[in-house]
Amino acid sequence: MIQRLKSAAIFPDRTFPLECRRHEAHSACGLHSHEFHELVVVLAGHGRHVTDKETYSIEAGDVFLVRGEMAHGYADMDRMTLVNLLFNPRRLGLPLAELRDLPGYHVLFRVEPRLRHTDRFRSRLRLSEEELAEAAGFVYRLQQEMEARRPGYRFVARAQLMELIGFLSRCCARMTGPVQASMVRMGEVLSYIDRHYREPIEVMQLARLAGMSESTLLRMFKRVMGRSPIDHVIRVRVSKAADLLAAGDARVTEAAFECGFSDSNYFSRQFRKVMGQSPREYARLNAGTDRRPVRAPPL
Numbered sequence: 001m002i003q004r005l006k007s008a009a010i011f012p013d014r015t016f017p018l019e020c021r022r023h024e025a026h027s028a029c030g031l032h033s034h035e036f037h038e039l040v041v042v043l044a045g046h047g048r049h050v051t052d053k054e055t056y057s058i059e060a061g062d063v064f065l066v067r068g069e070m071a072h073g074y075a076d077m078d079r080m081t082l083v084n085l086l087f088n089p090r091r092l093g094l095p096l097a098e099l100r101d102l103p104g105y106h107v108l109f110r111v112e113p114r115l116r117h118t119d120r121f122r123s124r125l126r127l128s129e130e131e132l133a134e135a136a137g138f139v140y141r142l143q144q145e146m147e148a149r150r151p152g153y154r155f156v157a158r159a160q161l162m163e164l165i166g167f168l169s170r171c172c173a174r175m176t177g178p179v180q181a182s183m184v185r186m187g188e189v190l191s192y193i194d195r196h197y198r199e200p201i202e203v204m205q206l207a208r209l210a211g212m213s214e215s216t217l218l219r220m221f222k223r224v225m226g227r228s229p230i231d232h233v234i235r236v237r238v239s240k241a242a243d244l245l246a247a248g249d250a251r252v253t254e255a256a257f258e259c260g261f262s263d264s265n266y267f268s269r270q271f272r273k274v275m276g277q278s279p280r281e282y283a284r285l286n287a288g289t290d291r292r293p294v295r296a297p298p299l
Contacts, residue, residue, distance in 0.1 A: 002031045002032060002033055002052065002071045003030065003031070003032040003033075004032070004033050004034070004035070005032055005033070005034045005035065005036075006035055007034075007035045007036055007088065010034075010036070010086055011086075015091075016092070016154055017036060017086075017087055017088035017091045017092055018085075018086070018087045018092055018146070018157060018158070018161065019084075019085075019086040019087070019146070020083065020084075020085055020086075020139065020142050020143045020146050021083065021084045021086065022043075022081070022082075022083050022143065023077065023080075023081065023082055023083075023084065024081045025077070025078050025079070025080075025081075026074075026077040026078075026080075027077065027078075028073070028074060028075045028076070028077060029073045029074040029075075029077070030073045031050065031051075031052060031071050031072065031073040032071065032072070032073060033068065033069060033070060033071045033072075034066075034068045034086070035068055035088070036068055036086055036087060036088040037065060037066065037067055037068055037086070037087055037088070037089060038065070038066040038084050038085070038086055039063075039064075039065050039066075039084070039085040039087070039164075039165075039168075040062075040063065040064050040065070040066065040082060040083070040084055040085075041062075041063050041082065041083045041085070041132075041135055041136075041139060042058050042059060042060050042061065042062040042063070042080065042081070042082045043060060043081045043082060043083060043132070043136055043139075044060050044080065044081040045059070045060060045079040045080035045081055046058065046059035046060070046076075046079060046080055047059075047074060047075065047076045047077045047078075047079065047080035047082075048074065048075040048076045049064075049072060049073075049074060049121070050072060050073040050074060050075050051070070051071060051072050051073075051116075051117070052071045052072075053117055054117065054120070054121075055075065056120070056121040058080075058082075058124075059080075060132065061126045061127040061128070061129075061131075061132045062124055062125070062126055062127075063108075063124070063125040063126070063127060063135070063168055063171075064112065064113070064116075064121075064124045064125065065108055065109055065112070065113050066113070067113050070113065083139050083143075085139070085142070085161065085164075087161065092158065092161075093158070094158070094161070094162060094165075095162075096109070096165070099165070099166065099169055100190070100191065100194040101191050101194055101195050102166075102169050102170065102173060102191060103172075103173050103184055103187030103188040103190070103191045104168070104169035104170055104171065104172030104173030104174075104175075104184070104187060105165075105169040105172075105187070105191075106186070106187035106190040106191060107125075107169075107172040107173070107175070107183050107184055107186075107187040108125065108165075108168055108169055108172045110187075110190065110224060110225070111183045111186050111187055111190075111224050112124060112125070112172075112183060114223065114224050114225075115183065115223060115224065118223070119179055122177070122179045122180075123175075123177075123179045123180050123183050125168065125171060125172050125175065127171060131171055134167065135164065135167060135168065138160055138163055138164040138167065139164065141160050142157055142160035142161060142164065145157040145160060172184070172187070173187070182212075182220075185209075185210040185211055185212070186210060186220060186221070186224060188209060188210065189206050189209055189210050189217070189221070189229070190225075190232075192206070192209055193206075193229070193232060193233055193236055194236060197233060197236045197237050197240060197259065197260050198258070198259060198260045199260065200260075201229075201230075201233050203217065203218065203228075203229055203230065206229050217229065233260075234270050234274070235274055237259040237260045237261060237270075238259075238270055238271050238274045238275065239274075240258075240259045241255040241256060241258070241259040241261075241267070241271065241279070242271075242275060242282060242286075244258060244259070245279060245282055245283040245286065245287065246282070246283070246286040246287060247287075248283075248287040252264065252267075252268070252279040252280055252283065255267075255279065256268075256279075267279070
């Protein structure tokens with residue numbers, strides 16, 4: 001049976017779901033899943049990363065994200081040093097949406113984790129010695145903040161985590177291996193949608209951007225996002241409109257046109273389909289609050 005790690009057992013402060021754990025010459029860690037994300041940075045040595053399907057070799061410089069729903073573990077850790085950054089991005093209040101114009105963010109958080117099994121882990125990020133040293137510096141400063149817990153440590157620790165994620169996302173965007181390059185192109189497609197959601201977007205132009213045939217793009221997009229490119233565009237538009245409605249910055253029709261919908265009735269139907277309620281209901285319940293029960297695009 002796969003163990004499910006609960007947030008309450010991992011984070012001492014439930015209002016600040018962030019932990020930085022360093023493991024050196026550690027015993028094997030059995031299969032488990034979490035209620036949060038795990039960002040792994042292998043600092044030295046080598047070992048094995050185990051999933052419920054396969055086992056992969058990992059070594060110094062390897063970086064990968066384990067999303068909460070993914071079961072995994074480690075073996076042969078006696079010659080390996082790694083850091084696990086455990087965090088819940090939503091509850092931590094990370095503004096990761098601001099990274100969505102960076103293709104490498106999509107690669108790190110979306111594309112690589114969802115293609116890991118079929119690509120047999122060949123598409124993971126591997127840092128150079130210089131990049132690993134810089135990443136280790138971010139990790140060290142974050143660990144120091146979390147251990148010392150001086151006044152203001154939450155602010156500084158959150159900033160260190162964001163800086164590390166930004167740095168790793170930029171590193172992902174520079175990957176050049178054959179398998180990795182196709183992932184970066186998919187990241188560019190997702191980034192393009194996030195930047196141009198207000199404009200008309202067609203599968204043909206996304207395929208051209210990715211350097212793929214339309215059929216290849218549709219197949220790969222479905223594997224990564226679980227939906228078609230056009231369905232994803234709609235969800236991004238709905239998510240942006242929900243932001244405007246929750247902030248009280250626009251009426252329903254204004255939010256629809258501002259976010260790329262040309263028909264307010266069509267917008268209302270799509271909004272209800274994604275969010276489970278009409279735009280007016282959503283605006284009435286959420287306008288002027290910081291609370292946002294998002295069902296729009298997952299991280």
